[in-house]
Amino acid sequence: MIVQPASAGHLQKRLGLAFGLAVGIGSVIGSGIMRAPGVITNEVPDPWIAMLLWLVGGVFILLSANITAELSTALPKAGGFYVPVREAFGDSMGLLAGWATFAGYTAGTAAVALACADFLGMVFPWAASHAQMLAALIALVVTALNWIGVQEGRLIQIIGTVVKLGLLSVVIIIAFTVDPATADSAATASAVVGGAVTMVGIITALQLIVGAYDGWYSAMFFAEEDTDPGRNIPRAMFRSCVIVIAVYLTLNLSMYMALDIATLRQSDLPVALVVERGFGSIGMTLVALLAAFMTVVTLNSLIMIMPRVLFGMARDGLFLHSATRVNRGGTPDIALLVSAVLTVGLIFSGGFIFVFKLMGALSIFVSVLYAVAFFALRRRQPDLPRPFRAIGYPLLPIIALLVSIALLGSFIFADPISGLYMLGLIAICIPVGIVLHRRRIAHRTAVGFVIAK
Numbered sequence: 001m002i003v004q005p006a007s008a009g010h011l012q013k014r015l016g017l018a019f020g021l022a023v024g025i026g027s028v029i030g031s032g033i034m035r036a037p038g039v040i041t042n043e044v045p046d047p048w049i050a051m052l053l054w055l056v057g058g059v060f061i062l063l064s065a066n067i068t069a070e071l072s073t074a075l076p077k078a079g080g081f082y083v084p085v086r087e088a089f090g091d092s093m094g095l096l097a098g099w100a101t102f103a104g105y106t107a108g109t110a111a112v113a114l115a116c117a118d119f120l121g122m123v124f125p126w127a128a129s130h131a132q133m134l135a136a137l138i139a140l141v142v143t144a145l146n147w148i149g150v151q152e153g154r155l156i157q158i159i160g161t162v163v164k165l166g167l168l169s170v171v172i173i174i175a176f177t178v179d180p181a182t183a184d185s186a187a188t189a190s191a192v193v194g195g196a197v198t199m200v201g202i203i204t205a206l207q208l209i210v211g212a213y214d215g216w217y218s219a220m221f222f223a224e225e226d227t228d229p230g231r232n233i234p235r236a237m238f239r240s241c242v243i244v245i246a247v248y249l250t251l252n253l254s255m256y257m258a259l260d261i262a263t264l265r266q267s268d269l270p271v272a273l274v275v276e277r278g279f280g281s282i283g284m285t286l287v288a289l290l291a292a293f294m295t296v297v298t299l300n301s302l303i304m305i306m307p308r309v310l311f312g313m314a315r316d317g318l319f320l321h322s323a324t325r326v327n328r329g330g331t332p333d334i335a336l337l338v339s340a341v342l343t344v345g346l347i348f349s350g351g352f353i354f355v356f357k358l359m360g361a362l363s364i365f366v367s368v369l370y371a372v373a374f375f376a377l378r379r380r381q382p383d384l385p386r387p388f389r390a391i392g393y394p395l396l397p398i399i400a401l402l403v404s405i406a407l408l409g410s411f412i413f414a415d416p417i418s419g420l421y422m423l424g425l426i427a428i429c430i431p432v433g434i435v436l437h438r439r440r441i442a443h444r445t446a447v448g449f450v451i452a453k
Helices: 016-030 032-043 047-074 084-091 091-123 131-148 150-177 183-188 201-211 220-227 229-258 261-266 268-317 333-349 351-380 393-415 416-451
Strands: none
Touching: 016 047, 016 150, 016 220, 016 229, 016 268, 032 201, 032 229, 032 268, 032 393, 047 201, 047 220, 047 229, 047 351, 047 393, 084 091, 084 268, 084 351, 091 131, 091 268, 091 333, 091 416, 131 150, 131 268, 131 333, 150 268, 183 416, 201 268, 201 393, 220 229, 220 261, 220 268, 229 261, 229 393, 261 268, 261 333, 351 393, 351 416, 393 416
16 A cells, blocks of 8 residues: 655545445444433333334434435535534634534544543442543544554454444343243332323434434545545445444343343443353453443444544645644644544543533534534535435435434423523524624735736
């Protein structure tokens, strides 16, 4: 493989379908799914309704992937949500989408690193008392591997995702083969069973399920580095969605087969209860190590994504130009450095919790903007080359947009403060985007005048 020199503004085409699948699956399936069955069951204490909600969430991400596949192949550039939003609505909304995406991923990276340290703390007592230090160390080690080059990050993601799916398959097999919960265990927990399924519970569960599926679109951040984005990105997105849906449905069904509803509702980590039945007292240790490994693979994908967002914004003049530097290994190294510094800062300060609150409604608003950008670009740029065109246009994309709007409305209704944060950040980004746009136009005009002379 030819090693290219460091450059500014040029990512290297080193990725393909295997990585697209790995980053899509690996970003979604993390330690959260090991807790999710109990959390969802606590909201909806009916296995069949809960399974139906998981299926509904899966259908929603497939509808959304239909839109994303078209946009990310029509505009195969680094930046993710930022790219089509800026193309459709200009710098102000592009700035909003870019910073919301980057801030959300930075906070998510800090949270995932801390989750990894917490799981290790369940096995090694010293880790529990130094969680922040360990989390920062884990994040920096993964960052260092990605600093070497995109090939290193690619291999970690592909191998890690394959191993992750293999280990989860073992857990599912154990759940289907162990003896179901005994009547005695059900009786001891019967006190928590009660109450009918409510609409509030269904809405809350659906919000949690959509959150559990979040990350299916990760391949779009690497469209510019894909050797054949028009072919690979849609295939990676749809296939990763189908695999994730299948894993989630199968895992949840296996939990319902192995554990009674009362036990599920009580448990913070139901997978551990199932593994303990197969391996005895070491089950909790095995699950903690499995969860820690899964978080590292997820962490790798997040660390790879963050600098691509900054790179895309910097190239368009919405961030420091130095962030467009790409090292010999194909990594936007300055952007990666900025991402690492901010992530470590959030780990030690606990600021990621505030960022999550700040970005809650805004992140959903960005996904709505992204869907609206799809329709805007169809109307304004009908001749834009589209290697993949959304299936069932306009009906299926409209359904995806309406569901996104409904999710935004329900989120703001449940957390009005987050809605106020969203409006405030929009109010800030609009004038900033206008100023940056005018400066860029003025700079281009000045450069053109000098060249003309």
